[in-house]
Amino acid sequence: MAGRWILALLLWVFVPSWVQAQSGSALQVGQLQVTPSVGSMSPVAVGHLGGEVERRTSIRMDSQVPLVPLEGNRLALFPLLFLPVREPLPMLGLKELGALSEWFVRGGMLVVDWQGGGGQVEQFRASLESWVTGLFPGATLSRIPRGCVLYRSFYRVEMATGRLRLVDDLYGVELDGRFVLVVSFNNMLATVERGRDGAFVHEVLPGGETQREQSVRLLVNLVVYALCLDYKDDRLHLDFLRSRRNWQLPGEEH
Amino acid sequence: MKPGDAQLLFMTDLTSPWLILALVVLLVMVGLITVSLVASSGWKKGIVFAALRLGSAIVLGMVLMQPAWVTFESREFSLPREWSHKTVSILPESFVRRLLPPWFRQHEPPERFEADVEVQAVSVPPSAFLKGECPVSVTVANHGRRQEGELVVSRLTEEGASVKFRQKMTLQAGRQEVRLAIVPEDVGRLAYSVALEGFPEDPNADNDVRVFGLTVVRDSLSILHIAGHPSWDVRFLREFLVGLPAAELVSFYLLLQAEDFAPHSGEELALIPFPTDELFLEEVGNFDVIIFQNFPLGTYFLLKDTHRQMLVRFVEQGGALLFLGGDEAYQLGKVEETALLDLLPVDLVQGEDAPYVAAPLGVEAPSEAVNHPVVDIQGADGSRPLEEGGLPLLLGANNVGSLTREGVGLLFAHDASSRYPLLAVRNYGKGRVLLVATDSLWRWAFPPDNSEAAREVYRQLMWNSLAWLSRDPRLDEARILSESSLDQAGTETLVRTCIQSDAVEPDKVVLDARWMSAVGKAGSMVVQARPESREGRCLKFRLPPARVGAWMVKALVEGVDSPLGSAVLALNPVGTSGPQWVREAIAPVLRNPPVPLDLDSRLGFDLENPSMAILVPHLEPLGFHPLWLAVLSLLLLSEWLLRRAWGYL
Numbered sequence: 001m002a003g004r005w006i007l008a009l010l011l012w013v014f015v016p017s018w019v020q021a022q023s024g025s026a027l028q029v030g031q032l033q034v035t036p037s038v039g040s041m042s043p044v045a046v047g048h049l050g051g052e053v054e055r056r057t058s059i060r061m062d063s064q065v066p067l068v069p070l071e072g073n074r075l076a077l078f079p080l081l082f083l084p085v086r087e088p089l090p091m092l093g094l095k096e097l098g099a100l101s102e103w104f105v106r107g108g109m110l111v112v113d114w115q116g117g118g119g120q121v122e123q124f125r126a127s128l129e130s131w132v133t134g135l136f137p138g139a140t141l142s143r144i145p146r147g148c149v150l151y152r153s154f155y156r157v158e159m160a161t162g163r164l165r166l167v168d169d170l171y172g173v174e175l176d177g178r179f180v181l182v183v184s185f186n187n188m189l190a191t192v193e194r195g196r197d198g199a200f201v202h203e204v205l206p207g208g209e210t211q212r213e214q215s216v217r218l219l220v221n222l223v224v225y226a227l228c229l230d231y232k233d234d235r236l237h238l239d240f241l242r243s244r245r246n247w248q249l250p251g252e253e254h
Numbered sequence: 255m256k257p258g259d260a261q262l263l264f265m266t267d268l269t270s271p272w273l274i275l276a277l278v279v280l281l282v283m284v285g286l287i288t289v290s291l292v293a294s295s296g297w298k299k300g301i302v303f304a305a306l307r308l309g310s311a312i313v314l315g316m317v318l319m320q321p322a323w324v325t326f327e328s329r330e331f332s333l334p335r336e337w338s339h340k341t342v343s344i345l346p347e348s349f350v351r352r353l354l355p356p357w358f359r360q361h362e363p364p365e366r367f368e369a370d371v372e373v374q375a376v377s378v379p380p381s382a383f384l385k386g387e388c389p390v391s392v393t394v395a396n397h398g399r400r401q402e403g404e405l406v407v408s409r410l411t412e413e414g415a416s417v418k419f420r421q422k423m424t425l426q427a428g429r430q431e432v433r434l435a436i437v438p439e440d441v442g443r444l445a446y447s448v449a450l451e452g453f454p455e456d457p458n459a460d461n462d463v464r465v466f467g468l469t470v471v472r473d474s475l476s477i478l479h480i481a482g483h484p485s486w487d488v489r490f491l492r493e494f495l496v497g498l499p500a501a502e503l504v505s506f507y508l509l510l511q512a513e514d515f516a517p518h519s520g521e522e523l524a525l526i527p528f529p530t531d532e533l534f535l536e537e538v539g540n541f542d543v544i545i546f547q548n549f550p551l552g553t554y555f556l557l558k559d560t561h562r563q564m565l566v567r568f569v570e571q572g573g574a575l576l577f578l579g580g581d582e583a584y585q586l587g588k589v590e591e592t593a594l595l596d597l598l599p600v601d602l603v604q605g606e607d608a609p610y611v612a613a614p615l616g617v618e619a620p621s622e623a624v625n626h627p628v629v630d631i632q633g634a635d636g637s638r639p640l641e642e643g644g645l646p647l648l649l650g651a652n653n654v655g656s657l658t659r660e661g662v663g664l665l666f667a668h669d670a671s672s673r674y675p676l677l678a679v680r681n682y683g684k685g686r687v688l689l690v691a692t693d694s695l696w697r698w699a700f701p702p703d704n705s706e707a708a709r710e711v712y713r714q715l716m717w718n719s720l721a722w723l724s725r726d727p728r729l730d731e732a733r734i735l736s737e738s739s740l741d742q743a744g745t746e747t748l749v750r751t752c753i754q755s756d757a758v759e760p761d762k763v764v765l766d767a768r769w770m771s772a773v774g775k776a777g778s779m780v781v782q783a784r785p786e787s788r789e790g791r792c793l794k795f796r797l798p799p800a801r802v803g804a805w806m807v808k809a810l811v812e813g814v815d816s817p818l819g820s821a822v823l824a825l826n827p828v829g830t831s832g833p834q835w836v837r838e839a840i841a842p843v844l845r846n847p848p849v850p851l852d853l854d855s856r857l858g859f860d861l862e863n864p865s866m867a868i869l870v871p872h873l874e875p876l877g878f879h880p881l882w883l884a885v886l887s888l889l890l891l892s893e894w895l896l897r898r899a900w901g902y903l
Contacts, residue, residue: 027485058483058511060581077702079486106709107490107700152524154509178493224509227484229492231505232524240526 027053027227028062030078032110033069035090043067045189046082052192052216053223057154070096080109080226084189086116088127097134104135104180109226115187118166128183136173141183144170146250149233150179153225155217156247162186162215163202170218178229182222191215265320265875276318280311299900306893313886320877369398371425371453372461381728383473383500387435392448392464394432396425403453407436410445410465410804412768414775418446425453438470442727445804445822447772460827465772465804467822469727474500475720478533478541481507482549482582490699491547491578494716504541506533508549534561538568542724548580548693552588562592569597570683574723579652580693581610597687599661599680600654614647615667615692617676623664625754625791627729628679628688628722631714639711640665646701646708649694651676667692679722681816686723730819731758732809734765737794743802743825749783751809752792753818760788762812765795772803772825802827 029050031043043065050061068074068081070092075081092100104110114124125141132141144150150170151157159168167185174180190202191212204212231237241247266273287307292300375393382388392405402424408415418436438444449463456462477495481488484507495503506528534557538544544565551557569575575597577583589595590602619629619640629640639645651667651674658680665677679688695715701708721729737748749767753760769779779800785793797805804824808817876882 058508060483060485073703076700079489079696079700107493154524156522156524224484227486227489228507228509229489229496231492231507234503234505236504237524237526241524244526245521 026060026062027080027223028064028066028078029080029082029223030066030068030074032075032081032083033067034083034085034092035070038085038087038090040067041084041086043082045084045193048192048194049082049189049219049223053220056220057224059223059227070100075099075103075108076106079107080111080223082111082113082189084113084115085124088120088123089131090127092131092134101135104175108180109178110181111222112181112183113162113187113189114166114183114185115163115190117164117187121166121185125185132173132181135181136175139173139175141171141173141181144172144179144182148179149230150182150221150225151218152249153221153228153232155221157214157218157221159214160184160186160188160218161207161211162188163190163204165206165211179225184218186215188215188219192219260323260325262876263322263324265322265873265877266318268319273318277315280315284308284311295900295902299896302896303893306889306896309889310886313882313889317877317882320875322876323874325872369401369455370458370461371396371398371401371403371450371456372458373448373450373464374429376448376464376466378466378468381469381471382436382438384438384441384470386473387437388468388470390434390436390448392432392434393429394425394450395429396427398427398455400424400426401453401455403456404451405432405434406449406451407434408447408449408772410447410770410772412770414771415447415773420451436468438468441470441472441725443806443820443822444468444470445770445806445824447803449772463772463802463827465802465824465826467804467824471726471728472500472542472724474502475724476502476540476542477504477720478544479503479505479547480545480549481505481547482554482580483507484509485548485580485693486696486700487578487580487693488547490696490712491545491716494699494713498717498720528556530556530558530561534564538564538573539571541568541573543574543576543720544568545576545578546583547578548583550582551577551594552590552592559592562594566593566597569685569687572684572725574686574688574725576719576723577687577689578693578695579654579691581650583693584609584652584654584691597680597682598654599658599663599678599687599689600675600691601656601658603655604653609653610650611653611667611669611672611674612650613669614649615651615669615674616643616647617645618643618666618668618673620663620666623662626662626664626679627731627754628718629664629677629715630754631711631718633707633710637707639707644705644707645711646697646703646705648676648692648697650692651694652691654678654689654691681814684816686725688719688723690719727820730754730817732763732817732819734807734809734819734821736823742828744799744828746799747797747805747823747825749795749797749805749807749823750792751785751795751819753809754791758811758818760785760791760793763793763809763818764812765797766808766810766817767795767797768806769800769825770803770806771801797823800825 027050029046031046033040047063047065050063050065053059054061066074068078100110112128114121116124129141132139146159146169150172160170161168162184164186171183171185172179172181191200191204192215193201195201200212204215207214238247284304284307288300288304291303291307294300295303372395373392374395377391377393378388390407394405402422405421405423407418407421409418410416421434423432436446445465445467447463447465450456451462453462475498479492479495488507492505495501508528509525510523551562565575577598584602589598595602617640621641623629624638624641631640632638648667653674655675657663657675657678660680660682661675661678662680663675663678665675667674667676674691675689676692677688677690679686681687695712698708698712698715718729731754733752733754735750735752737750749765751763751765753763763785765781765783765785767781767783769781781797783795783797786796787794797807802825804822806820806822808820810817
């Protein structure tokens with residue numbers, strides 16, 4: 001019995017506060033902080049995304065969204081991380097590359113959301129490919145086909161959008177049949193960010209609210225995909241959608 | 255005799271009549287010479303001369319008896335597979351030629367072995383898949399000329415041996431390996447026989463059959479995975495299930511609930527209806543395991559009582575249910591108000607605590623359960639993480655009340671003040687139920703400290719759970735083994751049964767044994783044995799002698815139908831094979847001091863591969879050593895000098 005009291009004391013002293021706060025059934029996602037400047041903006045948009053996911057699906061979301069530094073061992077506490085960036089990604093040291101690479105292999109998924117506009121998009125892309133080369137030797141950053149389960153893990157979404165429409169596709173890296181890195185160039189997270197009054201903060205161009213809804217749906221899909229993987233590729237589901245709803249996936253012909 | 259020992263030996267057989275005659279002649283000659291010398295030289299001088307002659311006679315006797323200094327070296331001989339020995343010479347040929355008769359000649363083997371064909375061995379993999387081809391390697395030997403016959407494979411059942419297939423074959427002289435495949439039609443422990451039939455010159459049918467057991471597991475596992483809410487626990491379990499090489503997985507995750515906000519039409523969603531009638535009324539029997547993960551089984555609006563009744567019947571008839579926890583599982587689902595409560599290993603009576611405990615919790619394995627096959631998990635370094643601790647903390651657990659009388663608690667979650675059943679199992683009818691009262695096992699699959707040990711625990715725990723639920727015979731709760739390495743027909747069989755789970759009281763375990771004949775349709779014999787002795791959790795049983803066939807043995811708790819474990823104990827013919835006869839003949843010879851062994855050249859039997867261990871003597875012969883000549887010369891010179899000194903020359 002004394003052992004249990006000692007254990008309890010140790011738990012309260014050493015268990016991180018996030019563990020004490022969350023329930024096992026609620027999903028907590030984090031925002032990756034690469035350097036003090038990259039990924040360090042307030043994770044409020046990711047928090048609002050959690051609200052959208054909770055309202056629209058049966059997934060329970062934890063309202064807390066911590067900043068997760070690349071250094072240290074907190075990375076391994078979050079299987080899904082978002083990385084909003086407004087400038088090209090910095091070069092990573094070997095230690096950081098190793099930690100991130102291991103996190104991917106063990107089951108982590110990173111969604112990188114470019115928020116820097118069209119001026120620096122090519123520099124961002126070049127820096128991202130440099131990351132990919134270091135993280136996944138032999139792999140390349142590829143366009144994710146529109147028929148991929150990411151576009152229909154919950155909603156049926158036709159293309160990638162965001163606050164802007166710079167690139168109509170998602171890009172990513174697949175590892176063992178699972179997308180571990182997904183990249184959006186359209187500033188998706190801005191489409192869910194709300195002010196204190198509950199109204200959306202950012203205007204969506206050029207498609208307005210229709211485009212916003214498409215962006216939110218794709219974000220929801222990404223979260224559902226992180227939890228269910230290729231569940232919607234199961235034959236039973238696809239057969240039903242094809243036969244009862246006349247679905248035709250991009251690339252399929254009648 | 256041990257390797258490295260040295261001793262003095264006489265290579266001439268001391269009981270040889272030639273040697274005895276020679277020694278007697280020498281002694282008589284020495285006696286006559288002594289009398290003659292005493293008479294001619296007086297008493298004192300005569301004795302001296304006689305002693306010198308006696309010394310010379312002893313030297314000659316030693317030469318005749320061939321003393322040798324022998325040391326032994328243990329040597330393992332690897333024999334070529336086709337090696338057929340004609341002569342075994344323990345001593346080097348050069349020594350054999352110098353030895354005096356008699357030397358040891360082995361008797362001829364009985365004539366009945368000369369054209370014998372026999373099944374020497376059968377080799378099968380540790381387990382085979384249901385309805386999959388299982389390779390069988392049969393070693394047969396033909397001690398005669400080339401002859402033709404059939405190889406017959408039979409399944410041994412309570413009704414006798416049922417022939418599965420026959421295969422014509424031509425046996426060349428010597429030993430050969432025959433490869434064939436059998437297709438098991440049932441899951442569990444099965445007994446088969448391989449027999450040689452119709453070989454015209456075969457004089458001895460005793461060794462023509464060989465019985466073997468085969469552990470058959472499912473070729474694939476049909477799994478229905480239903481999740482109430484997507485969560486990390488769902489995701490990591492799915493990743494595990496999809497990665498199983500032989501799993502047919504059907505998944506339904508409830509991605510949307512009635513109260514969820516819906517700025518969309520149904521057509522815009524990639525969701526399909528949850529087909530409750532199809533799953534629980536029509537297709538339920540096609541699944542081996544049904545997994546409910548954080549699913550509100552008691553209150554889900556599409557689920558009717560008939561569906562729940564079908565689940566109970568599914569388990570009664572041999573199906574398996576795996577319940578995984580979460581905030582909507584068990585108590586919030588009001589399962590206790592349904593027929594499903596009867597088959598749970600817990601009572602769902604929570605007391606004053608909240609039904610879902612959202613707090614960091616440690617895990618402990620009670621000592622009486624650590625050997626249960628579900629939680630018998632060992633790390634690569636020999637550690638036992640479930641017992642030793644160190645696994646990541648769980649984030650919460652369901653308070654599922656107490657274990658029922660039939661329930662067995664294998665893991666418990668605990669904080670400072672409370673202890674909750676975390677993993678519990680029970681048998682129900684012909685089926686099994688396993689309950690996990692948490693939704694944060696994913697913390698072991700994705701451990702915070704990148705611990706490979708925790709990931710391995712997660713994988714093994716999930717695999718063990720599915721294997722135990724689907725009655726994989728490799729996860730029996732009782733391990734049954736024969737005490738001897740080779741059971742022989744006609745002798746008693748000693749059976750050792752070790753109970754893995756401490757939840758079972760060994761004293762209540764009995765052995766239900768059924769003998770099945772390897773030949774024809776002979777009736778079976780049923781024996782219920784009680785333990786003769788007990789060592790810890792292992793019991794020893796004795797089964798009566800039986801003819802060639804197999805014992806199908808089941809360990810049971812008295813009064814319970816579901817066995818704790820089973821085994822097939824093959825009863826093979828008593829060793830009457832040629833090679834065994836040769837081995838037995840050689841053995842006593844090898845145990846003796848070095849005696850040349852000459853086996854009859856007509857012996858054509860192969861010795862058992864792959865090796866034969868014997869003590870090889872290294873001889874240093876002393877019989878023709880120059881020392882003896884020097885001693886003899888000295889004796890003769892001494893006599894000459896004395897004769898000269900005393901004036902006889």
